[in-house]
């Protein structure tokens with residue numbers, strides 16, 4: 001069928017033509033927004049799940065929900081080894097700019113912006129304050145401008161201790177939102193990549209805000225081990241956040257993700273075609289889009305048949321092998337690849353890519369478990385595997401084990 005009208009959208013953070021199966025999460029968030037705006041106690045929301053289940057898309061949709069309620073919003077994507085300070089400053093700048101037109105006292109907004117500027121320009125206190133490097137840092141700092149047209153304040157959110165500074169900054173931002181009668185939502189994607197210092201600071205700030213009923217919430221998204229990352233930093237984090245596991249779509253939702261956009265183009269699926277598509281995708285949103293797209297391109301006409309799906313599947317698989325699996329596999333070193341291959345073998349064909357005991361991997365490789373820790377830790381840092389439970393590891397990418405088992409072993 002006409003590829004130009006193909007509605008499906010496989011791709012990181014790509015808005016799907018139909019956001020299927022997430023009504024419950026969106027309803028929960030509506031309630032959270034309403035409660036927070038009314039000063040009711042509410043926990044921040046964290047979405048966790050494997051690669052490609054639709055965390056980023058859901059985060060973006062929640063952001064739109066907040067904006068439509070006239071909230072101020074900002075979003076950041078955490079990166080390993082990058083401090084939270086500047087991205088948070090930029091995100092809150094954005095959020096307050098969204099609120100400013102509804103604010104009656106521009107002076108209050110300006111006061112906040114000068115605190116924000118001071119926060120943004122502050123480099124970490126103490127730490128590697130060696131003369132030479134400090135000089136370089138100071139030069140870099142001078143060059144970097146947060147783009148805020150007011151002079152920096154002093155004495156608030158500028159201590160250099162990120163925990164103290166975040167609490168003060170969030171409190172002030174929230175009070176601007178209180179004036180307007182709404183709130184501020186800060187969205188953090190890839191949250192498992194925050195440094196432990198920043199995680200700690202963020203937890204402390206959320207803790208403080210929830211106690212005072214200030215209308216600022218953090219909405220995070222990350223891999224399944226995000227709860228473990230947070231509780232390693234602050235033991236009370238489990239009570240601080242409401243975790244929502246974002247999973248594959250059930251059959252009804254997966255069918256809806258395929259059928260609703262097709263119907264808008266006057267295209268239908270035979271029931272057997274939908275059976276075949278669900279079997280191929282396992283309900284994982286990224287795969288739903290990928291198989292849907294290839295099938296559309298191959299099918300000669302509506303209704304789409306199971307035979308069309310069979311013809312198209314190899315092409316979808318080839319594209320996934322390059323774009324979804326291969327690009328990730330390539331990030332691993334030879335030792336890390338060996339580790340993952342062994343993981344895939346030990347996991348076995350019907351283990352549904354579940355968790356594998358690290359001791360089993362070591363046994364299979366004939367190595368001491370400790371000697372494999374560097375490979376395991378590096379793979380966790382690269383976001384390719386995670387350890388949900390002590391002594392086990394699992395792939396963050398659905399069907400990754402299956403993919404590895406089909407790859408020739410020779411390429412290391």
Ligand SMILES: Nc1ncnc2c1ncn2[C@@H]1O[C@H](COP(=O)(O)OP(=O)(O)OP(=O)(O)O)[C@@H](O)[C@H]1O
Nearest residue numbers: 010011013016020051052053054055056057285286
């Ligand atoms: N509810 C949904 N219904 C249909 N398609 C969806 C849904 N959610 C996400 N998708 C599609 O799935 C793909 C992956 O979405 P997204 O990038 O948000 O996943 P993610 O969980 O953030 O992945 P990663 O961990 O790699 O960042 C996109 O192509 C998107 O269009």
Ligand SMILES: [Mg+2]
Nearest residue numbers: 013055056189
């Ligand atoms: Mg994402």
